[in-house]
Amino acid sequence: MNVRRITTLGITAVAAGLIGLVGTGVAEAAATADTAPGQIVVIDAGADKDAAITALKLYQNATDRSFVPSADPTYGQTGWDLVTDQHGQPAPSVTGNAKTGQKITESLEISHEQGSSWSLGGSISTSVGFDLTGIVDAELSMKVTANHIWQSSVTDSQSISVTADPGKTVWIEAATDTATYTGDFLFTSGGTHYDVKNVTITQPATQNTQDVSPVDYRVMETSSTQAGLPKDTAGGLTAINSLPNLKNFIAAGH
DSSP states (O other), rough: OOOOOOOOTTTHHHHHHHHHHHHHHHHSSOOTTTOOOTTTTEETTTTTHHHHHHHTTTTOEEEEEEEEEEOOOOOEEEEOOOOOOTHHHHHHHTEEEEETTTTTTEEEEEEEEEEEEEEETTTTTTOOSSSSHHHHHHHTBBBBSSSOOOOSSEEEEEEEEEEEEBEEEEEEEEEEEEEEEEEEEEEETEEEEEEEEEEEEEEESSSSTTOSSSSSEEEEEEEEETTTTTTTTEEEOOGGGHHHHHHHHHHTTT
Protein backbone atom coordinates (compact mmCIF):
# COMPACT_ATOMS: atom_id res chain seq x y z
CA MET A 1 0.00 0.00 0.00
CA ASN A 2 1.39 3.38 -0.97
CA VAL A 3 -0.25 5.49 1.72
CA ARG A 4 2.05 6.48 4.56
CA ARG A 5 0.64 7.23 8.00
CA ILE A 6 1.13 10.97 8.47
CA THR A 7 1.27 12.31 11.99
CA THR A 8 2.54 15.33 13.83
CA LEU A 9 4.41 15.27 17.14
CA GLY A 10 2.02 14.36 19.93
CA ILE A 11 -0.49 12.53 17.74
CA THR A 12 1.58 9.34 17.49
CA ALA A 13 1.38 8.95 21.25
CA VAL A 14 -2.36 9.62 21.19
CA ALA A 15 -2.94 7.00 18.50
CA ALA A 16 -0.91 4.49 20.48
CA GLY A 17 -2.88 5.40 23.58
CA LEU A 18 -6.12 4.76 21.77
CA ILE A 19 -5.18 1.16 21.14
CA GLY A 20 -4.38 0.57 24.80
CA LEU A 21 -7.48 2.30 26.13
CA VAL A 22 -9.86 0.54 23.78
CA GLY A 23 -8.24 -2.73 24.78
CA THR A 24 -9.12 -2.05 28.43
CA GLY A 25 -12.75 -1.39 27.71
CA VAL A 26 -12.97 2.35 27.03
CA ALA A 27 -15.95 2.80 24.66
CA GLU A 28 -16.06 5.14 21.68
CA ALA A 29 -17.55 8.55 22.47
CA ALA A 30 -20.62 9.50 20.47
CA ALA A 31 -20.55 13.21 21.29
CA THR A 32 -18.12 15.93 22.33
CA ALA A 33 -20.02 17.21 25.36
CA ASP A 34 -18.65 16.87 28.93
CA THR A 35 -15.13 16.11 27.77
CA ALA A 36 -12.22 16.47 30.16
CA PRO A 37 -8.52 17.27 29.65
CA GLY A 38 -6.61 14.13 28.77
CA GLN A 39 -9.74 12.33 27.56
CA ILE A 40 -9.70 10.59 24.19
CA VAL A 41 -12.86 11.07 22.12
CA VAL A 42 -13.35 8.72 19.19
CA ILE A 43 -16.19 9.54 16.77
CA ASP A 44 -17.28 7.53 13.74
CA ALA A 45 -18.51 10.17 11.28
CA GLY A 46 -20.49 7.54 9.43
CA ALA A 47 -22.46 6.63 12.56
CA ASP A 48 -22.79 10.06 14.19
CA LYS A 49 -22.58 12.88 11.67
CA ASP A 50 -23.71 15.60 14.09
CA ALA A 51 -21.06 14.71 16.68
CA ALA A 52 -18.41 14.61 13.96
CA ILE A 53 -19.34 18.10 12.72
CA THR A 54 -19.35 19.44 16.28
CA ALA A 55 -15.86 18.06 16.81
CA LEU A 56 -14.48 19.22 13.47
CA LYS A 57 -15.57 22.78 14.25
CA LEU A 58 -12.75 22.71 16.83
CA TYR A 59 -10.15 21.72 14.25
CA GLN A 60 -9.31 25.22 13.03
CA ASN A 61 -7.87 26.30 16.39
CA ALA A 62 -6.72 22.87 17.57
CA THR A 63 -3.17 21.60 18.04
CA ASP A 64 -1.45 18.36 17.00
CA ARG A 65 -3.60 18.32 13.86
CA SER A 66 -3.33 15.72 11.15
CA PHE A 67 -5.47 13.93 8.57
CA VAL A 68 -4.47 10.28 8.23
CA PRO A 69 -5.72 8.46 5.10
CA SER A 70 -6.84 4.94 5.99
CA ALA A 71 -6.47 3.52 2.48
CA ASP A 72 -5.12 4.27 -0.98
CA PRO A 73 -7.07 6.97 -2.84
CA THR A 74 -9.66 6.17 -5.46
CA TYR A 75 -9.46 8.23 -8.65
CA GLY A 76 -12.31 9.65 -10.66
CA GLN A 77 -13.46 12.70 -12.59
CA THR A 78 -15.97 15.48 -12.04
CA GLY A 79 -18.79 16.04 -14.51
CA TRP A 80 -18.19 18.20 -17.58
CA ASP A 81 -19.11 21.85 -17.25
CA LEU A 82 -18.74 25.12 -19.16
CA VAL A 83 -15.40 26.85 -18.83
CA THR A 84 -15.23 30.50 -17.87
CA ASP A 85 -13.33 33.43 -19.29
CA GLN A 86 -10.84 35.60 -17.40
CA HIS A 87 -13.73 37.55 -15.86
CA GLY A 88 -15.49 34.51 -14.44
CA GLN A 89 -18.24 34.48 -17.08
CA PRO A 90 -18.98 31.48 -19.32
CA ALA A 91 -16.55 31.55 -22.24
CA PRO A 92 -18.30 32.51 -25.50
CA SER A 93 -19.43 30.10 -28.16
CA VAL A 94 -18.08 30.21 -31.71
CA THR A 95 -20.35 29.82 -34.74
CA GLY A 96 -19.45 29.30 -38.40
CA ASN A 97 -20.69 31.69 -41.09
CA ALA A 98 -23.82 30.16 -42.63
CA LYS A 99 -24.19 33.03 -45.09
CA THR A 100 -20.82 32.64 -46.79
CA GLY A 101 -20.19 28.99 -46.00
CA GLN A 102 -16.95 29.87 -44.23
CA LYS A 103 -15.46 28.28 -41.15
CA ILE A 104 -14.63 30.62 -38.29
CA THR A 105 -11.67 30.08 -35.96
CA GLU A 106 -11.26 31.91 -32.68
CA SER A 107 -8.72 31.70 -29.87
CA LEU A 108 -10.49 31.65 -26.49
CA GLU A 109 -8.81 32.64 -23.23
CA ILE A 110 -10.41 30.38 -20.69
CA SER A 111 -10.05 29.49 -17.03
CA HIS A 112 -11.24 26.55 -14.94
CA GLU A 113 -11.19 26.25 -11.16
CA GLN A 114 -12.06 23.25 -9.03
CA GLY A 115 -11.94 23.01 -5.25
CA SER A 116 -12.05 20.15 -2.76
CA SER A 117 -15.13 18.82 -1.03
CA TRP A 118 -15.58 16.68 2.05
CA SER A 119 -18.21 14.34 3.40
CA LEU A 120 -18.95 12.25 6.46
CA GLY A 121 -19.59 8.56 6.06
CA GLY A 122 -20.33 9.01 2.36
CA SER A 123 -22.92 11.80 2.71
CA ILE A 124 -22.35 15.44 1.85
CA SER A 125 -21.53 17.33 5.01
CA THR A 126 -22.68 20.67 6.28
CA SER A 127 -20.23 23.53 6.74
CA VAL A 128 -17.99 23.74 9.78
CA GLY A 129 -17.59 27.49 9.30
CA PHE A 130 -14.14 27.47 7.71
CA ASP A 131 -12.20 25.92 4.83
CA LEU A 132 -11.44 22.50 6.31
CA THR A 133 -9.78 21.15 3.16
CA GLY A 134 -7.66 24.30 2.82
CA ILE A 135 -6.20 23.70 6.28
CA VAL A 136 -5.49 20.09 5.43
CA ASP A 137 -3.80 21.20 2.22
CA ALA A 138 -1.47 23.53 4.13
CA GLU A 139 -0.57 20.79 6.58
CA LEU A 140 -0.02 18.09 3.98
CA SER A 141 1.83 20.00 1.26
CA MET A 142 3.79 16.87 0.49
CA LYS A 143 3.27 13.59 -1.32
CA VAL A 144 0.91 11.26 0.49
CA THR A 145 1.21 8.50 -2.07
CA ALA A 146 3.73 7.66 -4.75
CA ASN A 147 1.45 8.97 -7.49
CA HIS A 148 -0.39 11.98 -6.13
CA ILE A 149 0.37 15.43 -4.75
CA TRP A 150 -2.14 16.94 -2.31
CA GLN A 151 -4.07 19.93 -3.71
CA SER A 152 -7.11 21.55 -2.10
CA SER A 153 -7.91 23.43 -5.32
CA VAL A 154 -6.65 23.89 -8.84
CA THR A 155 -6.94 26.79 -11.27
CA ASP A 156 -6.02 26.18 -14.88
CA SER A 157 -5.85 28.86 -17.58
CA GLN A 158 -5.45 28.16 -21.26
CA SER A 159 -5.69 29.74 -24.67
CA ILE A 160 -7.60 27.27 -26.84
CA SER A 161 -8.21 27.69 -30.55
CA VAL A 162 -11.54 26.35 -31.82
CA THR A 163 -13.04 26.17 -35.31
CA ALA A 164 -16.75 26.18 -36.13
CA ASP A 165 -18.07 24.92 -39.46
CA PRO A 166 -20.80 26.88 -41.27
CA GLY A 167 -24.11 26.43 -39.47
CA LYS A 168 -22.41 24.91 -36.42
CA THR A 169 -21.85 26.32 -32.93
CA VAL A 170 -19.05 25.09 -30.68
CA TRP A 171 -18.12 25.69 -27.05
CA ILE A 172 -15.57 24.41 -24.54
CA GLU A 173 -16.21 22.27 -21.48
CA ALA A 174 -13.85 21.12 -18.72
CA ALA A 175 -13.70 18.28 -16.21
CA THR A 176 -11.26 17.74 -13.36
CA ASP A 177 -9.57 14.50 -12.39
CA THR A 178 -9.99 13.81 -8.68
CA ALA A 179 -8.63 11.67 -5.87
CA THR A 180 -10.85 10.61 -2.97
CA TYR A 181 -9.40 9.76 0.43
CA THR A 182 -11.16 8.38 3.47
CA GLY A 183 -9.37 8.76 6.77
CA ASP A 184 -9.22 10.14 10.29
CA PHE A 185 -8.86 13.66 11.66
CA LEU A 186 -6.63 13.60 14.75
CA PHE A 187 -6.28 16.74 16.88
CA THR A 188 -6.22 18.15 20.40
CA SER A 189 -8.56 20.86 21.68
CA GLY A 190 -8.87 22.03 25.29
CA GLY A 191 -6.63 19.19 26.38
CA THR A 192 -8.99 16.60 24.88
CA HIS A 193 -7.69 14.37 22.09
CA TYR A 194 -10.08 13.74 19.19
CA ASP A 195 -10.10 11.00 16.57
CA VAL A 196 -12.86 11.66 14.01
CA LYS A 197 -13.02 8.62 11.77
CA ASN A 198 -14.55 7.92 8.36
CA VAL A 199 -14.21 11.42 6.86
CA THR A 200 -13.91 11.55 3.06
CA ILE A 201 -12.11 14.27 1.12
CA THR A 202 -12.30 14.60 -2.67
CA GLN A 203 -9.75 16.90 -4.25
CA PRO A 204 -8.33 17.82 -7.67
CA ALA A 205 -5.66 15.30 -8.55
CA THR A 206 -4.07 13.38 -11.35
CA GLN A 207 -3.03 9.79 -10.88
CA ASN A 208 0.14 10.51 -12.82
CA THR A 209 2.34 13.22 -11.24
CA GLN A 210 3.92 13.84 -14.65
CA ASP A 211 0.67 15.37 -15.91
CA VAL A 212 0.83 19.16 -16.03
CA SER A 213 -2.74 19.64 -14.81
CA PRO A 214 -5.65 17.48 -13.64
CA VAL A 215 -8.00 19.50 -15.86
CA ASP A 216 -9.28 18.03 -19.15
CA TYR A 217 -10.96 20.00 -21.92
CA ARG A 218 -13.26 19.08 -24.77
CA VAL A 219 -14.89 21.03 -27.62
CA MET A 220 -18.61 20.37 -28.11
CA GLU A 221 -20.74 21.11 -31.17
CA THR A 222 -24.38 21.53 -32.15
CA SER A 223 -26.25 23.20 -35.00
CA SER A 224 -26.46 26.97 -34.82
CA THR A 225 -30.26 26.78 -34.98
CA GLN A 226 -30.27 24.41 -32.00
CA ALA A 227 -28.19 27.05 -30.23
CA GLY A 228 -30.93 29.59 -30.95
CA LEU A 229 -29.22 31.50 -33.76
CA PRO A 230 -30.77 32.41 -37.15
CA LYS A 231 -30.38 29.88 -39.93
CA ASP A 232 -28.45 32.46 -41.99
CA THR A 233 -26.23 33.61 -39.10
CA ALA A 234 -22.95 35.32 -39.96
CA GLY A 235 -21.39 33.51 -37.02
CA GLY A 236 -18.52 34.61 -34.81
CA LEU A 237 -18.35 34.93 -31.05
CA THR A 238 -21.57 34.90 -29.02
CA ALA A 239 -21.95 35.07 -25.25
CA ILE A 240 -23.50 31.81 -24.04
CA ASN A 241 -25.52 33.75 -21.46
CA SER A 242 -27.32 35.41 -24.40
CA LEU A 243 -28.28 32.03 -25.89
CA PRO A 244 -30.86 30.45 -23.53
CA ASN A 245 -31.53 27.63 -25.99
CA LEU A 246 -27.88 26.66 -25.95
CA LYS A 247 -27.65 26.97 -22.15
CA ASN A 248 -30.65 24.67 -21.74
CA PHE A 249 -29.21 22.23 -24.28
CA ILE A 250 -25.94 22.08 -22.35
CA ALA A 251 -27.68 21.79 -18.96
CA ALA A 252 -29.76 18.87 -20.25
CA GLY A 253 -26.57 16.93 -20.90
CA HIS A 254 -26.76 17.41 -24.67
